[in-house]
């Protein structure tokens with residue numbers, strides 16, 4: 669049996685990239701497969717080549733995750749794209765994306781784009797945010813889609829992975845995709861005319877790039893409400909730097925409990941006030957004492 673990756677999923681079409689030959693072939697799932705599961709872009713499949721060159725899908729491997737927007741399975745990486753200027757950096761939005769994508773198991777990496785366009789002040793701001801997120805436990809990469817700077821490093825970091833881009837409008841997601849894969853980023857839904865009238869489906873392609881990596885051609889979230897995805901008392905698990913501390917109560921929400929080591933770390937400056945404020949905002953909690961700690 670051969671192993672492949674579903675790189676194209678639109679209406680009735682299933683495009684499979686075969687790992688042994690690097691060929692793209694049309695996949696046709698056997699009835700027993702079809703009865704068991706839908707097939708998504710990002711599914712790893714096993715099967716055999718038919719005489720006519722199509723690929724009989726005999727098996728869909730178990731998924732490690734399945735994103736809904738865009739509909740892609742087995743996403744290893746979400747590339748959270750930000751800029752310092754044009755548009756201005758929105759740290760709360762980034763913190764929301766980091767939390768939600770960590771929660772669904774898509775190991776987020778932070779990419780600051782447009783570094784070519786920064787003046788002295790912008791570069792200083794970039795340094796501060798970069799330090800902050802690295803200290804919190806995230807990988808941070810500086811790129812310029814315009815000058816192709818930093819793209820090799822990005823390709824190394826996501827080697828062999830299925831990726832999608834996320835982040836607000838205007839930060840350069842389309843430009844990065846174009847620079848990495850040569851293709852244009854599709855954003856909207858695709859309408860199809862079928863025999864049964866007009867259907868709306870979200871077709872997705874995975875585009876090969878770099879060192880055995882694939883990128884979805886529809887972006888992930890540009891903004892997100894964490895409470896729609898994560899239970900309130902679990903948000904604390906998706907602030908990586910909080911996990912280094914052990915509070916008196918194992919279910920401490922780091923708000924009003926006594927013996928909170930996260931708040932102690934905040935007071936000592938080991939945890940960033942920006943990050944802690946984002947946490948409280950996601951929790952929809954107001955803490956009077958924060959005025960004293962974070963000036």
Ligand SMILES: Nc1nc2c(ncn2[C@@H]2O[C@H](COP(=O)(O)OP(=O)(O)O)[C@@H](O)[C@H]2O)c(=O)[nH]1
Pocket residue numbers: 781782783784785811812813814815835836837838839840841842843844853
């Ligand atoms: N100076 C500079 N401009 C960029 C860079 N990347 C994208 N842009 C510009 O930023 C604008 C938004 O880019 P786009 O890729 O459409 O962003 P998206 O909304 O995130 O897909 C466009 O005018 C791009 O030309 C970059 O690295 N440097």
Ligand SMILES: [Mg+2]
Pocket residue numbers: 841842843853855
């Ligand atoms: Mg775009």
Ligand SMILES: [Zn+2]
Pocket residue numbers: 915920921922923925927928929930931
């Ligand atoms: Zn605590």
